[in-house]
Amino acid sequence: MALCKRRGFVYPGSEIYGGVANTWDYGPLGLALKRNIKKLWWQEFVKKEESVFGLGGGIILSPKVWEASGHVENFTDPLVECKKCHHRFRADQLDAKSCPDCGGELSEQRQFNGMFRTFIGATEESKSIAYLRPETAQAIFINFKNIVDSFHPKLPFGIAQIGKAFRNEITAGNFIFRDLEFEQMELEYFIAEADWEKHFDYWLKKLRQFATMSGLHPDRVSEREHEASERSHYSKKTVDIEYDYPFGKKELWGLAYRTDYDLKTHSQKSGVDLSYVDQDNNKFFPHVIEPSLGVERTMLAVLCDAYWQDEKRVVLKLKPALAPIKVAVFPLSANKPDLVKKAQLIYRELKNADYDVAWDDRGNVGKRYYAQDEIGTPWCITVDYQTLEDDTVTIRDRDTTRQERVKVANLVSWIKEKLLES
Numbered sequence: 292m293a294l295c296k297r298r299g300f301v302y303p304g305s306e307i308y309g310g311v312a313n314t315w316d317y318g319p320l321g322l323a324l325k326r327n328i329k330k331l332w333w334q335e336f337v338k339k340e341e342s343v344f345g346l347g348g349g350i351i352l353s354p355k356v357w358e359a360s361g362h363v364e365n366f367t368d369p370l371v372e373c374k375k376c377h378h379r380f381r382a383d384q385l386d387a388k389s390c391p392d393c394g395g396e397l398s399e400q401r402q403f404n405g406m407f408r409t410f411i412g413a414t415e416e417s418k419s420i421a422y423l424r425p426e427t428a429q430a431i432f433i434n435f436k437n438i439v440d441s442f443h444p445k446l447p448f449g450i451a452q453i454g455k456a457f458r459n460e461i462t463a464g465n466f467i468f469r470d471l472e473f474e475q476m477e478l479e480y481f482i483a484e485a486d487w488e489k490h491f492d493y494w495l496k497k498l499r500q501f502a503t504m505s506g507l508h509p510d511r512v513s514e515r516e517h518e519a520s521e522r523s524h525y526s527k528k529t530v531d532i533e534y535d536y537p538f539g540k541k542e543l544w545g546l547a548y549r550t551d552y553d554l555k556t557h558s559q560k561s562g563v564d565l566s567y568v569d570q571d572n573n574k575f576f577p578h579v580i581e582p583s584l585g586v587e588r589t590m591l592a593v594l595c596d597a598y599w600q601d602e603k604r605v606v607l608k609l610k611p612a613l614a615p616i617k618v619a620v621f622p623l624s625a626n627k628p629d630l631v632k633k634a635q636l637i638y639r640e641l642k643n644a645d646y647d648v649a650w651d652d653r654g655n656v657g658k659r660y661y662a663q664d665e666i667g668t669p670w671c672i673t674v675d676y677q678t679l680e681d682d683t684v685t686i687r688d689r690d691t692t693r694q695e696r697v698k699v700a701n702l703v704s705w706i707k708e709k710l711l712e713s
């Protein structure tokens with residue numbers, strides 16, 4: 292957490308006003324890491340798939356969506372309040388009979404809805420209530436017919452969305468694990484009912500692969516199937532992908548078999564037919580397999596897994612594809628204009644080649660390496676006196692610390708190759 296703050300990954304939300312629990316702001320490097328996670332997900336779950344369509348559904352949908360989906364009634368947690376200090380706790384996560392903060396008496400348990408409420412228009416009355424979406428999935432279901440009408444896809448096909456979701460979490464989170472505001476990467480994969488197990492297994496395998504691609508060590512990733520009593524109201528089978536965080540094994544991502552629950556209820560409640568007609572003129576509600584991933588939770592697992600330390604250095608051993616900065620460029624000495632000029636040219640060239648590149652000419656090269664290791668930059672390029680003679684530079688590898696000399700003319704392709712290899 293200290294590294295994340297110091298080096299510009301994650302800042303506590305609204306810090307100068309004392310903070311807001313479970314909110315965070317993302318600095319340049321955190322933003323880049325999140326962007327890279329989303330890019331990798333989009334590449335694997337949308338672009339590489341045969342028939343997956345992207346969607347940018349709204350954060351504010353009709354409140355009728357959340358009534359139909361069951362969230363108004365069921366998206367609740369049991370809550371107790373301390374009668375003395377008025378702190379609130381999730382009853383199902385509390386072992387003690389009295390308030391853990393002050394020892395006070397706890398209230399009776401009541402259900403607390405996790406959706407944020409707001410109002411549309413000028414008046415605050417029940418007619419104008421709106422909710423900030425607690426999942427991106429519902430925008431997909433209510434646009435199912437739009438996608439079918441525009442693209443006429445054959446089953447199976449998917450609709451995917453990356454976007455913000457909001458939950459009024461009352462449990463104090465572990466860093467960015469549980470947030471009021473977070474991003475989801477969700478795919479609703481529409482299938483014929485008979486095939487659900489096959490598709491469930493396919494997406495489970497895909498999630499395992501995505502964990503490996505994100506750099507998570509297989510020993511720290513496990514799976515846990517939900518008991519019937521803990522499954523969401525819409526699900527017939529749910530498997531959590533769990534990660535062994537420093538604070539324990541906890542949910543990383545979810546995979547749910549949502550049946551035809553959502554399309555069916557939206558059809559009933561909206562009066563618009565959301566069924567599907569296949570090539571043989573059979574009309575039915577497709578069933579749904581849903582892999583759902585949180586961006587921040589992924590980022591936290593990726594950071595925990597990548598953090599490495601010995602007596603000499605702290606290194607974020609991030610997968611190069613996820614590293615916020617791919618390469619850093621240094622002139623050996625900041626007060627040698629020839630070296631600085633050449634290094635600037637290389638820096639510009641790599642930037643123009645669309646890489647995230649850092650420049651550093653402060654202190655000595657050792658300190659610069661240390662600073663780049665700490666933020667996970669896989670490669671550091673140093674322009675030295677030999678560069679001026681033979682147009683080669685040294686490239687130093689973050690993990691092995693080994694250096695090799697590479698021709699300046701080959702730098703762009705060298706980095707490209709290394710990124711493909713890693």
Ligand code: GAP
Nearest residue numbers: 426428468469470473543544545583584585588
């Ligand atoms: N549409 C299904 C759905 O929303 P979920 O298990 O409630 O299922 C999916 O959420 C994923 O979203 C979780 O596995 C987690 O990665 C992420 N997530 C959920 N609540 C979160 C929160 N409060 N803060 C950060 N990430 C969260």
